[in-house]
Amino acid sequence: MTDLYPLGPEARLAVMTLLxxxxxxxxxxxxxxxxxxxxxxxxxxFARGFQRVVGQPxxxxxxxxxxxxxxxxxxxxxxxxxxxxxVAAGYSSPEAFRRAFVRLFGIPPSAxxxxxxATARGRPRPTPVNLARPDGxx
Numbered sequence: 001m002t003d004l005y006p007l008g009p010e011a012r013l014a015v016m017t018l019l020x021x022x023x024x025x026x027x028x029x030x031x032x033x034x035x036x037x038x039x040x041x042x043x044x045x046f047a048r049g050f051q052r053v054v055g056q057p058x059x060x061x062x063x064x065x066x067x068x069x070x071x072x073x074x075x076x077x078x079x080x081x082x083x084x085x086x087v088a089a090g091y092s093s094p095e096a097f098r099r100a101f102v103r104l105f106g107i108p109p110s111a112x113x114x115x116x117x118a119t120a121r122g123r124p125r126p127t128p129v130n131l132a133r134p135d136g137x138x
Contacts, residue, residue: 007049014039014049015054018035022062032046032058035050046058063100069088070086070109071109074112078113082094082109
C-alpha cells in the first residue's frame with residue numbers, strides 16, 4: 001500500500017482503541033460497519049486505516065482473534081466439546097471451523113487439544129512424543 005495518504009495520530013489511536021475493544025468483546029456480532037462506527041470513521045476509510053495499522057483487514061483480524069481464543073480453549077479446557085469451541089469462535093458447522101483452524105494454525109483442532117500444556121514451572125508436560133528420540137540416536 002502506498003503512502004499517498006498518511007495516517008494521522010488520531011486515526012491510529014482510534015484503531016488501537018478498537019483493537020482493545022475487540023479483544024474484550026469477541027462474542028459481539030462485529031461487522032465492518034459496526035467497527036467503523038465505533039472508531040468514528042466510514043467503513044471504507046476505516047478499513048484502509050485498519051489495514052495500515054494492523055497489517056490485515058478488520059474482519060480477518062477478528063476471525064484470527066476468535067480462533068486464537070478457540071486454540072486456548074482447546075488446550076486449557078479439554079472437557080469443552082469441539083462443537084462448543086467452534087460455535088464460540090463464530091462457526092456454525094464443525095467443517096467450517098476445522099478448515100479455518102487448519103488454515104491459521106496448520107493443524108486440526110483435535111490435534112491442538114493433544115498439545116502439551118504448561119505446568120506450574122512453565123515446562124511442557126512430558127508426553128511420549130516429547131520423549132521419543134530422533135532417528136539415529138540411541
